[in-house]
Amino acid sequence: MTDEAIRVFLVDDQELVRAGFTMLVDSQADMRVVGQAGDGGEAVEKIQVTACDVVLMDVRMPRLDGVEATRQLNSLPKAPKVIVLTTFDLDEYAFAAIKAGAAGFLLKNTPPADLLSAIRQVYSGDAVVSPSTTKRLLEHFAGALPDADTERPDLKDLTAREREVLIEVARGLSNTEIARLFTLSEATVKTHIGRILAKTGLRDRVALVVLGYETGLVKPTK
Secondary structure, three states: OOOOOEEEEEEOOOHHHHHHHHHHHHOOOOEEEEEEEOOHHHHHHHHOOOOOOEEEEEOOOOOOOHHHHHHHHHOOOOOOEEEEEEOOOOOHHHHHHHHOOOOEEEEOOOOHHHHHHHHHHHHHOOOOOOHHHHHHHHHHOHHHOOOOOOOOHHHHHOOHHHHHHHHHHHOOOOHHHHHHHHOOOHHHHHHHHHHHHHHHOOOOHHHHHHHHHHOOOOOOOO
């Protein structure tokens, strides 16, 4: 294990599930479990005094669920990145958690290698868990989105190219696909996305997907 190991915090109301995740995470040289909690309230309390980078958050728990816990964690000065875990695809709880600031979501039956990869991706900030799946979630629950014919003021600061890139991110395209579409290098696409995040004050790619739908830049598929 390196000194730069990714610090992972586990939140699930089933002790057996937490034990399994602990064994998986601690088996990796570049990550370690630094704490765990059995519900959202306990998680928020512990994480305020436990330095961690990524939280694996069960979405359905007693007392305080994963959605509200994610919202509270996202308001902390040094907020960890949250991956919510759900049993069902296209789950309204997962949608709500993404709206609350989660970096993405995974199904609980995700293969171990994919879970570990997701932790690394979210930690690095280079990619977010399944932006295309986030897009499907938003389209599925489009009725819950506010009417947004008027743009948020911070979008007016975007250049024409940044707006184009934002639209494609919201449509679920990867950096490679966006680079190919606009005949750009992937490094240039990453620079554009970084500037979009800075101008909008958002944390990650999933938040940009949500923004694209909320502002009407991208319309749900009929």
